[in-house]
Amino acid sequence: MKKSLIALAALATISGAAMAQSSVTIYGRMDASIGSEKAGAAGAAQSTSQLQSGLLSTSRLGFRGTEDLGGGLKAIFQLEGALNVDDGTAAGYRFGRMSIVGLQGGFGTVKLGLHDTSFDDIRDISVSSALWDSAFTPSTIAYSNSVGGVAVGHVADYSARASNQIRYESPNFGGFTAGVSYGLDEQASPIKRDTTAFNVRYRGGPLDVGVGYQELDNEVGALKREYTTLAGAYDFGVVRVSAGYNMAEQGALESNGFVIGANMPMGPWDFSVGYAYNKSENSGVDTAKSKGLAFGATYSLSKRTRVYAAYLDGDAENGAGTEIAERRLYAVGVRHDF
Numbered sequence: 489m490k491k492s493l494i495a496l497a498a499l500a501t502i503s504g505a506a507m508a509q510s511s512v513t514i515y516g517r518m519d520a521s522i523g524s525e526k527a528g529a530a531g532a533a534q535s536t537s538q539l540q541s542g543l544l545s546t547s548r549l550g551f552r553g554t555e556d557l558g559g560g561l562k563a564i565f566q567l568e569g570a571l572n573v574d575d576g577t578a579a580g581y582r583f584g585r586m587s588i589v590g591l592q593g594g595f596g597t598v599k600l601g602l603h604d605t606s607f608d609d610i611r612d613i614s615v616s617s618a619l620w621d622s623a624f625t626p627s628t629i630a631y632s633n634s635v636g637g638v639a640v641g642h643v644a645d646y647s648a649r650a651s652n653q654i655r656y657e658s659p660n661f662g663g664f665t666a667g668v669s670y671g672l673d674e675q676a677s678p679i680k681r682d683t684t685a686f687n688v689r690y691r692g693g694p695l696d697v698g699v700g701y702q703e704l705d706n707e708v709g710a711l712k713r714e715y716t717t718l719a720g721a722y723d724f725g726v727v728r729v730s731a732g733y734n735m736a737e738q739g740a741l742e743s744n745g746f747v748i749g750a751n752m753p754m755g756p757w758d759f760s761v762g763y764a765y766n767k768s769e770n771s772g773v774d775t776a777k778s779k780g781l782a783f784g785a786t787y788s789l790s791k792r793t794r795v796y797a798a799y800l801d802g803d804a805e806n807g808a809g810t811e812i813a814e815r816r817l818y819a820v821g822v823r824h825d826f
Contacts, residue, residue, distance in 0.1 A: 510563075512553035519547045519622075520573040521796075521821025527636030530803065530811040541573035543819050544786075544796050545621045548585060549578075554592075561593040585649070597657040606655065606667040607685035607715060608648045610700030614719035614732025617751040619760040619786050620798065626780030627747045629802030629815055630764035631734065638813035640804045641775030642768045643736035643743040646702050646715045650683040663692035673705075680707045694723035710739035727752045734766075741775070743768040756788040769807075778804035780815075792825045 521543045526535040541547045550568035557563055568586035571578050588601035615625050629635055633642040650671025658666045671683035682705045689698035697720035704713040719732035728751045736743040745766030752759045761783040768775045784798025800817040 510553045510555040510565075512551060514549075514551055515826065516549040516571070517545065517547055517823065517825050518571070518573050519544050519821065519823040521819040523817065523819025523821075526814070526816040528813065529636070529638050530814050533636060533814050533816075535816075539574050540623075540819065540821075541571065541575075543623050544619070544798065544821060544823050546585070547571040547573050550586065559593075561591065563589070564592050564597070564599070565589045588655075590655075594659065596659050599653075599655040599657075601653060602649060602651045603653050603655050603669070604648055605646075605650050605653075605671070605683060605685040605702055606657075606669040606687045607646060607700040607702035607717065609667060610687045610689065610698040610717050610719050611646070611648075611732065611734070612719075613689075613696055613698055613721050614717065614730055614734075614747050615749060615762065616696070616721045617728045617730035617749040617760065618762045618782070619751065619758055619784055619796065620782070623817070624782045624784065624798045624800050626749075626762045626764035626782045626800070626802065627745075629780035629800070629804075630745055630747070630766040630778050631736075631743070632778070635778060635802065635804040635813040636815045638804070640778055640813065641741075641770070641807065642766060642778070643713060643738045643741055646713075646736070647683065647704065650685075653683075663690050665689050665691070678707045680705050694725075696721045713738045740771045741768060742770075758786045758788075760784060774807040776804060776806060777809075778802065778813075786823075793822070795822050796820065 519542050522539045524535055524537050526533045528534055548568055548570055552566040555563040566586050566588050567583045569578060569583040570585055586603060588599040588603050590597060590599035615627060618625060631645045633640050633644045652674050653669055653671040655669040656667060666688050668686040673679060673681040685702035687698055687700040700717050702715045706712045714737045716735045717732055721730035731748040733746045743766055745764060747764035749762035763781050765779045767777045780802035782798065782800040784796060786794045786796040788794045797820045803811055803814040806812050
């Protein structure tokens with residue numbers, strides 16, 4: 489009897505140890521499309537037929553896991569890098585999308601490493617009703633300071649990720665959450681290029697709304713960049729909508745713009761349209777305007793595989809209102825998640 493009890497106790501100990509081991513998930517996305525892109529100076533843009541990777545959303549490979557440490561505390565980690573389906577390359581392979589380790593508990597979540605900034609969480613809300621999160625997003629044209637390789641007089645758009653980052657995400661308080669992230673530049677003085685961001689967000693039922701701020705410091709005051717965004721999304725059932733208003737400043741240069749999108753699911757189909765506009769001025773003088781329109785549809789063949797077709801049209805003007813750059817893009821493709 490004693491031997492049986494000892495054996496059962498040993499088995500329980502081994503089982504408990506096994507349960508405490510890290511739970512690791514391998515995941516990824518393969519997205520490839522064929523189409524045509526026309527980009528460049530107005531009136532001189534050239535068309536190129538191409539097979540591209542990650543046009544609907546970035547192709548990727550990742551690993552994530554957790555370990556239950558007891559008392560509601562967990563250790564977490566995640567590694568994620570981009571893939572190029574068209575030529576099989578993988579940037580070396582570099583986990584350039586995510587590389588973090590951290591702790592999660594009743595106090596919230598702390599992450600250390602390469603991660604999206606807290607500001608990026610809110611900017612994502614503004615395009616959440618679009619079918620795409622990659623090249624087809626209209627804001628990739630409207631907010632860029634280069635369209636089709638032609639310089640545009642906007643404040644350069646924000647950096648979505650920061651290395652050497654300390655990031656904190658609060659617990660949920662009745663739908664409200666807050667986050668802050670700080671990316672160290674790790675350069676000796678007088679270089680000062682840290683990235684600081686924070687957000688406040690409310691999610692309840694069909695509503696998702698938040699405000700975010702990000703600052704890219706610089707030892708040269710005129711090169712310091714600041715971004716503020718207010719974004720929201722609402723699910724009406726038959727249609728989901730999202731929108732955002734964005735402000736960027738760099739010295740005397742200011743850029744202000746908005747993005748709006750709508751998504752309508754119909755069985756296995758998903759139809760979407762998005763529009764973005766941005767205007768910049770330097771000391772009160774107009775420097776540039778740009779806009780982008782995108783629409784498309786996906787058809788789900790299964791929970792993990794969908795085919796899609798999409799079109800994007802955008803252009804940019806200088807301060808005098810003369811068109812200086814254009815970009816047209818259309819493609820059909822397939823995406824598989826695993």
